[in-house]
Amino acid sequence: MFSKEYDVIVVGGGHAGSEAAAAAANLSSKTLLVTMNLQSIAQMSCNPAMGGIAKGQIVREIDALGGYSGIVSDKTAIQFKMLNKSKGPAMWSPRVQSDRMRFAEAWRLQLESLPNLDFYQEMISGIIVENRVVKGVRTSLGLEIRAKAVVLTNGTFLNGLIHIGDKQFGGGRAGESASTGITKDLTDLGFEAGRMKTGTPPRVDGRSLDFSKMIEQPGDEVPEKFSFLDATKPLTKQRSCYITHTSLEVHDLLREGFDRSPMFNGAIQSLGPRYCPSIEDKINRFADKDRHQIFVEPEGWDTVECYVNGFSTSLPEDVQFKALSRVAGFENVKFFRPGYAIEYDFFPPTQLKHTLETKLVSGLYFAGQINGTTGYEEAASQGLMAGFNAHLKIREKDPFILRRDEAYIGVLIDDLITKGTEEPYRMFTSRAEYRTLLRQDNADFRLTPKSFEIGLATEERMRKMENKKNKSVGFVNFFKETSVSPEEINQIFERRNSALVSQSDKMFKFFSRPEVTMEDMKTIPSVADYIEQHELDSEIIQQAEVQVKYSGYIEKEKNNADKLHRLEGLKIPENFDYSKLKSLSYEAREKLSKIRPVTVSQASRISGVSPNDVSVLLVYMGR
Structure with a gap:
């Protein structure tokens, strides 16, 4: 069946594995994606959403580099929101609610369209290594499949153990078995392994909920999208999410089950994600809080299934049901499945190079939760970079490494490799010291030329980026070179309660005032004429506004980055x-x-x- 040698074998079909396989195949490497279940490729194991604070920037970066997470998210979105719009643009973060079933389907069909990619369904139980060089993988049936490079993206499946109350059973995800064998092979080779924990909330029947008792959370009035390409369009209709809250009664009912909780009775020893704690952890750590938010998120356009975000738990199922049925709107709740916690093996990422290749075994790469991260977006970005570098290594080309001032992906990987992690790592804007440079709106400027150079970003993507950049730079130069009279600008200043001026000056200077917006500037005839003549769309106009308003901060961060480069x-x-x-x-x-x-x-x-x-x-x- 596998007499030929592959260039790259990717083990695992989650978000990291899907991006890794696509990247390697699109770069012309003969690639094999091996997964335990081909029906669950790129499945959203936890919440049905992509993006969010800092995570949205990562999805934009993946798209700018030629990955598929942004495109698939746009194709299957049911709601779009730009978060943090009340803050500066360095903090703006796109997020979509996704149709869970269609998301996995879209990814599967996207991967099947790649001629250099083969598929195989079976558990990989071992790694073939000769003289510290990876040579392939061994399956549970005893098949040996040879390759020049192997990318491990095993997610939560390595010796996965699911906890619901005092019940424990092996599994990598609800309804799917754990993966065994790989951890032993790697530790025998000298790798250090550890255990981590994550959890997920109950899924419930939306028909049993009373949404009138909740606060509706609609999407943006003018939704945007993730991908910089025109292959996808913004949503024209959206589904709402809803907010409700726990109460002291709910907390008391949850506490009744603490003696049967694996979190508190010693059954779970490993650390879970600090910034996405279980509901029992929240009421234990924040005992002074009399309520916590619950976000009710629809799982798709047509399904009635809902995700209860904020109620992640491993308490016994009867305790989960009893407590959740006391939450406003959940009085008649019907469960589709209870929440659970899962423990799994990971490998401290300080054992990797910046390419995500292991230091101990040449040609072996780790990406995703195997490296101690949490989140679809963090996993997908690692998969993309591992796919890039596996392809480049076997062709003896220079590695593809992003610096901290070039991408959130660069921050993520550098943090993992340099600092390691003792708890599931999640990306935040605060982790990036150059976040004014690393905005979601300019990811294509930063990264598409780099991807185009190694052969992944298409000419279409490159031309679109260059057109956007040229037009936005031209618009900024227009503000720098064009003067405006006191009569014109003072009308704006009066409306904004800003100090009036007595003489003409360049628009750039006046536009730099914090209280003056692009909408104000559009009321100046020459600005409106320029926009019309040059056919500037909202994306280019927004880009120019950011460049004008934050020019000082951007210049300062560039100078700081230059100092970093000298040490690099x-x-x-x-x-x-x-x-x-x-x-x-x-x-x-x-x-x-x-x-x-x-x-x-x-x-x-x-x-x-x-x-x-x-x-x-x-x-x-x-x-």
């Missing part, structure tokens, strides 16, 4: 012996020897390496 250019020899530098602190020697940073800049970001330790390195390197 200082390479540390591959087998450098840190024990020789007696001036280093003991902790720095230990951490540097373990993580093996590639540059002085990366060394400076390792927890436990002080500025004094960095100075010692710089002195040693003659700087």
Whole structure:
């Protein structure tokens, strides 16, 4: 069946695996995607949504690089929201509610359209390694499939254990069995493994809910979309979500089941995601709160199934039902399935290079929850980068690595490789020190040229980006070069209670005032004429406004990034012996020897390496 050798084998068909397989195949590598169930490719195991704070930026970046998460999200969206619009544009984050069934279907059909991609359904139980070089995989039936590179994207399936109250059973997801064998192979090779936990809430029958007792949450009046391409269109109709709240009565009912909770009786030892805690964890940690928000999210256009966001739990099913039925609007609730927690194996990501290739085994890549992350978006971005780099390595080309000032994906991977994680890692805008540069609106400017250079982004995508960039730069230059009279601009200033002016000046200066908006500027005839003559759409107009309003912040961050690049250019020899530098602190020697940073800049970001330790390195390197 598998007499030929593949270029790349991707193990796992979740969000990371789907992006990895698509990237490698689209770059012309002969690729095999092996998964335990072909019917659940790219399944949304948890909430039916893509994007959100910082996560929306990642989806835009994946799209700009030529991945499919944005396109599939647009095709299957049932609601769109741009979050944080009341804050600066560095914080704006797109998010969609998705049709869960159609999302998985769209991904499956997208992958099946790729001529270089083959599929096989079976559990992978082992990795074939010879002389520290990966040679392929071994299936549960004993088949050996050879490849030049292997990408592991096993999600929550490695020795997965599901908890519902005091009941435990093996599984990688509700209704699907766990994956065994790979962890032992990897630990036998010398890899360090650990355990993590995540959870999911009950799914309920929407026909049993009383939405009149909840607060409706409609989508944006003028919805946008994720993909920069024209292949998808913004929504013309949307489904609403709803908000309700728990109460002290609900909390008391939940506490009755704490003695049977695996979270509190010792059955679960591993750490769960800090920023997405279970409902029992929330009422235990925040005992002073008399209620918590519950978001009721429809699972699709036509299904009645609803996701109870904010009620993730591993309490016994009878406790879940009793407590949830006391929530406003849930008095007659019918369960489709109870919530549960799941424990699974992961491998601390400090064992990886920035390409996501393992340090111990050449040609072996890890992506997604196997690296200790949580979230579809974080997983998908890692899969994309692993797919890129697996293809490039077997063709002996330079690796594809994104810096922290180039993408949230760069921040994510650098954090994992340099700092590691002891709890499921989730991306936030606060993790990115250059977030004014890394906005969701300019992801194509930042990343499409890089992807085009290695052959993934299409000419169509590149031309569209260049047209958008040229028009937005031209519009900004128009503001810089065109003067406006006091008579015209003072009309705007009066409406905005802004200080009036007595002489003409460049529009850029006046537009830079915080209280002046693009809508104000459009009332100036010359601005309206320019927009009409150059056929500027809303995306280009928004891009120009951001460039004008935040020019000072953007310039400052660029200068800071330039300083970072100077340290990035200082390479540390591959087998450098840190024990020789007696001036280093003991902790720095230990951490540097373990993580093996590639540059002085990366060394400076390792927890436990002080500025004094960095100075010692710089002195040693003659700087």
